[in-house]
Amino acid sequence: MxxxxxGSGYVGQALQRALERAxxxxxxxxxxxxxxxxxxxxxxxxxxxxPDRLINAAGFTxxxxxxxxxxxxxxxxxxxxxxxxxxxxxxxxxxxxxxxVSSGCxxxxxxxxxxxxxxxxxxxxxxxxxxxxxxxxxxxxxxxLLQGAEQCWIWRLRIPxxxxxxxxxxxxxxxxxxxxxxxxxxxxxxxxFADSCVACVRRECDFGIxxxxxxxxxxxxxxxxxxxxxxxxxxxxxxxxxxDEFLRVAARAPRSNCVLDSSRAVRAGLPLSPVEQxxxxxxxxxxxx
Amino acid sequence: MxxxxxGSGYVGQALQRALERAxxxxxxxxxxxxxxxxxxxxxxxxxxxxPDRLINAAGFTxxxxxxxxxxxxxxxxxxxxxxxxxxxxxxxxxxxxxxxVSSGCxxxxxxxxxxxxxxxxxxxxxxxxxxxxxxxxxxxxxxxLLQGAEQCWIWRLRIPxxxxxxxxxxxxxxxxxxxxxxxxxxxxxxxxFADSCVACVRRECDFGIxxxxxxxxxxxxxxxxxxxxxxxxxxxxxxxxxxDEFLRVAARAPRSNCVLDSSRAVRAGLPLSPVEQxxxxxxxxxxxx
Numbered sequence: 340m341x342x343x344x345x346g347s348g349y350v351g352q353a354l355q356r357a358l359e360r361a362x363x364x365x366x367x368x369x370x371x372x373x374x375x376x377x378x379x380x381x382x383x384x385x386x387x388x389x390p391d392r393l394i395n396a397a398g399f400t401x402x403x404x405x406x407x408x409x410x411x412x413x414x415x416x417x418x419x420x421x422x423x424x425x426x427x428x429x430x431x432x433x434x435x436x437x438x439x440v441s442s443g444c445x446x447x448x449x450x451x452x453x454x455x456x457x458x459x460x461x462x463x464x465x466x467x468x469x470x471x472x473x474x475x476x477x478x479x480x481x482x483x484l485l486q487g488a489e490q491c492w493i494w495r496l497r498i499p500x501x502x503x504x505x506x507x508x509x510x511x512x513x514x515x516x517x518x519x520x521x522x523x524x525x526x527x528x529x530x531x532f533a534d535s536c537v538a539c540v541r542r543e544c545d546f547g548i549x550x551x552x553x554x555x556x557x558x559x560x561x562x563x564x565x566x567x568x569x570x571x572x573x574x575x576x577x578x579x580x581x582x583d584e585f586l587r588v589a590a591r592a593p594r595s596n597c598v599l600d601s602s603r604a605v606r607a608g609l610p611l612s613p614v615e616q617x618x619x620x621x622x623x624x625x626x627x628x
Numbered sequence: 629m630x631x632x633x634x635g636s637g638y639v640g641q642a643l644q645r646a647l648e649r650a651x652x653x654x655x656x657x658x659x660x661x662x663x664x665x666x667x668x669x670x671x672x673x674x675x676x677x678x679p680d681r682l683i684n685a686a687g688f689t690x691x692x693x694x695x696x697x698x699x700x701x702x703x704x705x706x707x708x709x710x711x712x713x714x715x716x717x718x719x720x721x722x723x724x725x726x727x728x729v730s731s732g733c734x735x736x737x738x739x740x741x742x743x744x745x746x747x748x749x750x751x752x753x754x755x756x757x758x759x760x761x762x763x764x765x766x767x768x769x770x771x772x773l774l775q776g777a778e779q780c781w782i783w784r785l786r787i788p789x790x791x792x793x794x795x796x797x798x799x800x801x802x803x804x805x806x807x808x809x810x811x812x813x814x815x816x817x818x819x820x821f822a823d824s825c826v827a828c829v830r831r832e833c834d835f836g837i838x839x840x841x842x843x844x845x846x847x848x849x850x851x852x853x854x855x856x857x858x859x860x861x862x863x864x865x866x867x868x869x870x871x872d873e874f875l876r877v878a879a880r881a882p883r884s885n886c887v888l889d890s891s892r893a894v895r896a897g898l899p900l901s902p903v904e905q906x907x908x909x910x911x912x913x914x915x916x917x
Contacts, residue, residue: 413714413773469756483701
């Protein structure tokens, strides 16, 4: 039996669907049942339940977007940096292999050599570079706290989307925002991400960091063009002239726009389809809210 | 009535003595009585007690020294960065003026202009400069979480010493270390620091950051010479040749050695005597363990 923390969130719900698809017996634990942010509470719970595996999909994300983390800094730091450290301590003590949902947002741009960032590259959008949003800083600190962790998978998600309209879905956001920022990004089809997490555990892939983005990258303009080609949108989209204008007019925190290299995951056979295919499929099967 | 969090620690005990000297009614709360790291627990407690003021002397410091924080990173981050943010949220909600024990260790060296660092200077030994110990990084993040806090004093302590021998006392450390690193530092005579905190609250000094170090600075060699002159030590002291050698041979984390400008506190009449005087007094009244 596996334990899922944070199962009620956007990523957590996708993980529940993936666990069900895979036929894995699991128990989704909410913080109101078991306050897993407290090390002693989590340890006592896991000692009594003795799960085979644990997945942490809990974390603090801003609503409606990452700007909210600039205000809710304490919760952001507690949920994204301290919590993974707490889970690590307990899981190492009880020898429970576990996976942590991290984020690709700890990178910006492309590697100076022009390629996407691999699992070996150190974050370049983080407190230590002093160029980041508070959310990205906390996520990077969270990964720091997991450096050298035993029996721990770190799964990097980046800009989730699915075919179901919703406030956390990247496609929905593009549909609703008045103006867009054109930038190149890697993306994660959320169900493929979740299937990859579950497959990573079941196939006993090596521990450590895994970039779980769909291979390739797209610009905002490309995605918007696809949306119009698929008939998902027929309006013209307006763009900010530059990231400077975007930051001045619409945003509080700098945004991570980055390309990740997910070839490690692809080589391991994790189910991540090329990003254009995954986007097209989501748009063709689109279910409006 | 005042509430004191972390009253059992080295700094907390000094604050208890200072509160008693000042005749301030207070209640020292330990985490086993009231788990003040949990926002709801702290809020409920303070709502029932309705203290006039609160002092936070709780935090995570490494034992025997700051190197331990490189290992206990989760506790360090929780205790030194998240906790002040949690207390801030509750105290602002309940409109309780409060003080936080911060640290001067978020600086290194002197200001480029040759002077000590004032309360206006941004930390230069912190995650954002990527040059610090994990402890200093967490302390600086803790101050970040208090930026813009209402009714909050931030008191910076730096290398505490008293006339009573003990494992946390700077003079005791110099007596016991086999080899020393020569560096220039500001120091805090711990009882003067604690008296200054209490006076800051009672005199309703302006909220914000206060450097509470004894005016001036000393080098390790100067302190050692004073110890020999006072008869506290008669042996020769050996020094590392450089900070590089010190880091290579004896330390895990880089050390903050810095000069703080405490003239704001001096102008406000807080009881901080010149550092040489304070050191000499401690050595003359020395009580061995």
